[in-house]
Amino acid sequence: MTAAADKAAPVTFNAARSHRPMPWMAAAALLVSALALVPLAFIFWIAARTGWAESYRLIVRPRVGELLVNTALLALLTVPICAVLSIALAWLTERTDLPGARLWSLLAVAPLAIPAFVHSYAWVTMLPGFHGLPAGVLISVIAYFPFLYLPVAASLRRLDPALEDAAASLGLGPSRVFLRVVLPQLRLAICGGSLLVGLHLLAEYGLFVFVRFDTFTTAIVDQFQSTFNGPAATMLAGVLVACCLALLAFEMLVRGEERYARVGSGAARLRPPSRLGRMTLPALALPVLVAILSLGVPLVVISRWLIAGGTAVWKLDEIGLALGQTLFLALAGGLLATVAGIPIAWLSIRAPGKLQRVLEGLNYTVGALPGVVVALALVTITVTVMLPLYQTLATILIAYALMFLPRAIISLRASIAQAPIELERAASGLGRPPIRALWATTIRLSAPGAAAGMALAALGITNELTATQMLAPNGVRTLALAFWNFSGEIDYAAAAPYAAIMVLLSLPLTFLLYTQSKRMAGR
Amino acid sequence: MSFLDLTALTRSYGPVRALAGIDLSIEPGSRTAIVGPSGCGKTTLLRLIAGFEAPDSGRIVLAGETLADGAAFVPAHRRGIGLVAQDGALFPHLSIADNIGFGMARREVHRDARIAELAYIVGLDKTILKRRPHELSGGQQQRVALARAMACKPRLMLLDEPFSALDTGLRSSMRKAVAELLENAGITTILVTHDQAEALSFADQVAVMREGAFSQVGTPQDLYFRPKNRMVAEFLGDAIVLPARIAGGFAQCSLGRIAVDSADLQDTARIMLRPEQVLLKRTSSEGMSGTPDMLFAEVTDMEFAGAVCTVAVRLLNNPDPPDAAAIGSSPLILKKPGIEAPAIGEVVRVGVTGKAHVLA
Numbered sequence: 001m002t003a004a005a006d007k008a009a010p011v012t013f014n015a016a017r018s019h020r021p022m023p024w025m026a027a028a029a030l031l032v033s034a035l036a037l038v039p040l041a042f043i044f045w046i047a048a049r050t051g052w053a054e055s056y057r058l059i060v061r062p063r064v065g066e067l068l069v070n071t072a073l074l075a076l077l078t079v080p081i082c083a084v085l086s087i088a089l090a091w092l093t094e095r096t097d098l099p100g101a102r103l104w105s106l107l108a109v110a111p112l113a114i115p116a117f118v119h120s121y122a123w124v125t126m127l128p129g130f131h132g133l134p135a136g137v138l139i140s141v142i143a144y145f146p147f148l149y150l151p152v153a154a155s156l157r158r159l160d161p162a163l164e165d166a167a168a169s170l171g172l173g174p175s176r177v178f179l180r181v182v183l184p185q186l187r188l189a190i191c192g193g194s195l196l197v198g199l200h201l202l203a204e205y206g207l208f209v210f211v212r213f214d215t216f217t218t219a220i221v222d223q224f225q226s227t228f229n230g231p232a233a234t235m236l237a238g239v240l241v242a243c244c245l246a247l248l249a250f251e252m253l254v255r256g257e258e259r260y261a262r263v264g265s266g267a268a269r270l271r272p273p274s275r276l277g278r279m280t281l282p283a284l285a286l287p288v289l290v291a292i293l294s295l296g297v298p299l300v301v302i303s304r305w306l307i308a309g310g311t312a313v314w315k316l317d318e319i320g321l322a323l324g325q326t327l328f329l330a331l332a333g334g335l336l337a338t339v340a341g342i343p344i345a346w347l348s349i350r351a352p353g354k355l356q357r358v359l360e361g362l363n364y365t366v367g368a369l370p371g372v373v374v375a376l377a378l379v380t381i382t383v384t385v386m387l388p389l390y391q392t393l394a395t396i397l398i399a400y401a402l403m404f405l406p407r408a409i410i411s412l413r414a415s416i417a418q419a420p421i422e423l424e425r426a427a428s429g430l431g432r433p434p435i436r437a438l439w440a441t442t443i444r445l446s447a448p449g450a451a452a453g454m455a456l457a458a459l460g461i462t463n464e465l466t467a468t469q470m471l472a473p474n475g476v477r478t479l480a481l482a483f484w485n486f487s488g489e490i491d492y493a494a495a496a497p498y499a500a501i502m503v504l505l506s507l508p509l510t511f512l513l514y515t516q517s518k519r520m521a522g523r
Numbered sequence: 524m525s526f527l528d529l530t531a532l533t534r535s536y537g538p539v540r541a542l543a544g545i546d547l548s549i550e551p552g553s554r555t556a557i558v559g560p561s562g563c564g565k566t567t568l569l570r571l572i573a574g575f576e577a578p579d580s581g582r583i584v585l586a587g588e589t590l591a592d593g594a595a596f597v598p599a600h601r602r603g604i605g606l607v608a609q610d611g612a613l614f615p616h617l618s619i620a621d622n623i624g625f626g627m628a629r630r631e632v633h634r635d636a637r638i639a640e641l642a643y644i645v646g647l648d649k650t651i652l653k654r655r656p657h658e659l660s661g662g663q664q665q666r667v668a669l670a671r672a673m674a675c676k677p678r679l680m681l682l683d684e685p686f687s688a689l690d691t692g693l694r695s696s697m698r699k700a701v702a703e704l705l706e707n708a709g710i711t712t713i714l715v716t717h718d719q720a721e722a723l724s725f726a727d728q729v730a731v732m733r734e735g736a737f738s739q740v741g742t743p744q745d746l747y748f749r750p751k752n753r754m755v756a757e758f759l760g761d762a763i764v765l766p767a768r769i770a771g772g773f774a775q776c777s778l779g780r781i782a783v784d785s786a787d788l789q790d791t792a793r794i795m796l797r798p799e800q801v802l803l804k805r806t807s808s809e810g811m812s813g814t815p816d817m818l819f820a821e822v823t824d825m826e827f828a829g830a831v832c833t834v835a836v837r838l839l840n841n842p843d844p845p846d847a848a849a850i851g852s853s854p855l856i857l858k859k860p861g862i863e864a865p866a867i868g869e870v871v872r873v874g875v876t877g878k879a880h881v882l883a
Contacts (some may be wrong), residue, residue, distance in 0.1 A: 162608050162610070166612040166668075168575065168598070168600045168602060169574075169600070170604075170626030170675050171603070171626050172600050173673055174600075177600075181614060184617075272576075473869070
């Protein structure tokens with residue numbers, strides 16, 4: 001019996017080996033990953049070229065210290081406030097009989113439709129004296145808390161109420177049940193959301209320029225605009241990259257290896273919502289206040305400027321051109337990101353292994369790098385090595401693809417996972433060569449997910465400002481760029497139509513995100 | 524006065540009436556099983572006793588303390604009632620030791636020693652304490668859930684189908700172990716299940732529930748051999764229900780003259796026999812011979828399944844048919860030891876042991 005099993009084992013092993021993933025898929029994945037590494041390699045290259053002593057002098061100086069303190073303060077204030085606010089909102093909308101919970105839940109996601117620098121524009125034009133750290137923290141919180149609200153609300157919905165019942169039967173009151181059972185299970189969602197908020201804080205440019213708060217990103221762009229591609233900017237970028245990597249490492253550390261899925265089998269019963277009773281009105285104050293700050297203020301300010309500007313600000317030819325260019329860049333960049341993401345996503349589902357894990361980790365890490373670093377790398381490389389490519393369409397599209405690759409990969413992975421490998425094998429068995437089998441089955445079936453990923457990347461590109469202003473070819477003026485230039489000239493009324501269009505373009509995708517998160521939770 | 528008293532409990536969810544007036548008394552230290560088909564309201568009843576939900580009306584009194592009565596309501600965490608849920612509901616973010624110690628005070632003096640002791644009592648190896656719930660098998664998870672509930676020294680233990688997720692073999696051994704354990708600890712227990720064999724073997728008192736009300740409450744033997752009605756009879760096991768004419772403590776039916784357990788004078792009634800009361804004896808000679816009140820049957824079908832076989836027999840003669848038309852068409856289905864499996868077409872003698880039960 002054992003002998004037979006031993007004899008059979010190598011055969012199955014060989015069979016598994018013979019079904020190797022297509023080698024060109026692995027090659028493509030390697031190529032994309034190598035490209036994604038360019039911004040990181042570039043920093044070391046510049047450091048080496050500048051000389052290590054000079055690089056050290058550029059990194060260890062008071063200015064960098066100031067920026068580090070600013071960044072740390074910003075993150076340490078914003079992320080915890082976002083977390084507490086999101087947990088409170090998620091609990092109210094998912095677990096209580098709060099009137100209009102559905103509406104408040106939708107309104108808690110809606111601020112994502114407004115680019116962060118438009119939030120900032122609204123606050124600054126409404127309260128001109130509002131600037132510095134307090135302004136930076138407040139606007140960051142209202143612009144980015146949905147990144148935490150979405151996963152926390154989804155996890156809260158998925159939690160098995162049987163665990164809370166068990167804790168109550170073991171003698172724990174409601175508040176201790178929340179602290180000892182509910183909160184620990186939200187840890188993954190809180191970690192992931194906090195990481196996302198933290199990375200956005202590091203990468204954001206427009207928001208902090210409006211409120212005159214210096215971060216690494218604003219300092220790099222300033223430096224770049226004054227000295228073009230000097231090593232000073234690059235070394236600042238190096239410190240920024242180190243901050244991002246530290247954040248990623250910290251999140252991994254806090255997240256740990258815990259497993260929070262339901263242990264048992266069978267469907268969890270639905271939990272009856274907690275009754276707020278006399279607390280209903282005070283509890284309503286929170287979502288109302290958040291909605292006023294995060295949606296009311298920007299929308300009212302944009303409307304006010306639109307009314308003040310009248311028809312004069314609607315220069316349809318200029319706006320039409322900006323809209324057309326933006327849509328073209330967004331769709332082309334989104335498509336490129338999606339196509340570039342296919343090999344890695346395909347490998348991670350169909351041929352998971354060491355190589356694929358390394359590549360995927362690498363791509364997520366690089367995807368976490370701020371746009372300013374990617375842009376700086378591409379500018380420097382094109383100027384010094386491939387000048388004909390400087391400020392061309394190709395360069396900016398590559399930058400977009402690198403920046404939004406992780407978004408595309410996440411959607412692709414989920415949809416490829418839904419297309420069973422058996423179909424691909426059946427198509428091969430019916431005589432299709434591998435590439436056509438892949439096309440006829442997996443690609444067809446995963447098209448909706450790929451489209452969603454492309455849409456997400458396109459949304460990011462539509463509202464992208466930092467890399468766009470550094471890389472845009474001459475004559476290209478996207479909605480974000482036009483908005484930025486007008487508001488830079490204090491022509492707030494002329495900027496308003498562009499802000500309004502960006503919000504309108506982002507609305508459908510934000511709604512998509514909202515429904516996706518609901519579906520993920522199974523409802 | 525008994526340990527737990529439920530009086531006229533009702534609970535509705537919208538138009539659905541989950542509990543329609545439940546009365547139950549439970550003696551201290553006893554084991555009660557509530558058994559019924561899914562959707563009969565048994566889990567709702569358990570949730571009311573545990574304190575996760577409040578009844579619409581009715582009263583719950585535990586050891587003289589009113590837990591629910593109209594507006595008065597003691598929440599779950601102040602009731603001191605333990606619960607073992609269907610899948611254990613272990614906290615996935617805590618180790619096994621922390622799961623067991625969850626309900627203990629953080630600074631309890633001999634906390635670790637008590638955790639180890641509880642693990643030992645429920646039959647868990649000490650090495651398991653550092654592991655996580657998902658690394659354990661289903662049976663081990665249930666043992667942890669039990670140890671966790673016992674750590675709080677509950678006055679009453681509720682078991683919500685705790686064995687249903689386990690394999691058949693493990694199930695009966697776990698059931699026996701848990702019953703002994705709770706008996707030794709002197710903890711009053713209520714088990715909710717849809718498995719009648721589990722209910723009968725586990726409990727001192729069984730309550731059969733249907734559509735939000737108890738059909739019958741009594742000892743396992745009482746319910747099995749003397750069910751109130753056909754529904755209870757058939758829910759607790761296979762039953763042969765026959766029309767009969769009753770006189771002088773005997774029933775005259777298609778199986779002949781059978782002693783009945785009821786002295787009530789009834790002319791015609793339905794009687795119930797458990798299939799294992801019907802005996803089949805091989806006849807040595809071919810065909811039917813002997814006294815005229817002997818009963819013979821032909822084996823029309825036989826399904827062999829190892830230890831047992833299922834035999835269908837058709838009666839060939841009838842000493843005194845009260846309703847002859849009904850008999851010829853419906854054969855008796857009996858389970859017999861596999862080693863005595865008769866051949867199809869064989870003629871056997873039919874006998875009855877014990878008394879028949881007269882259904883209301």
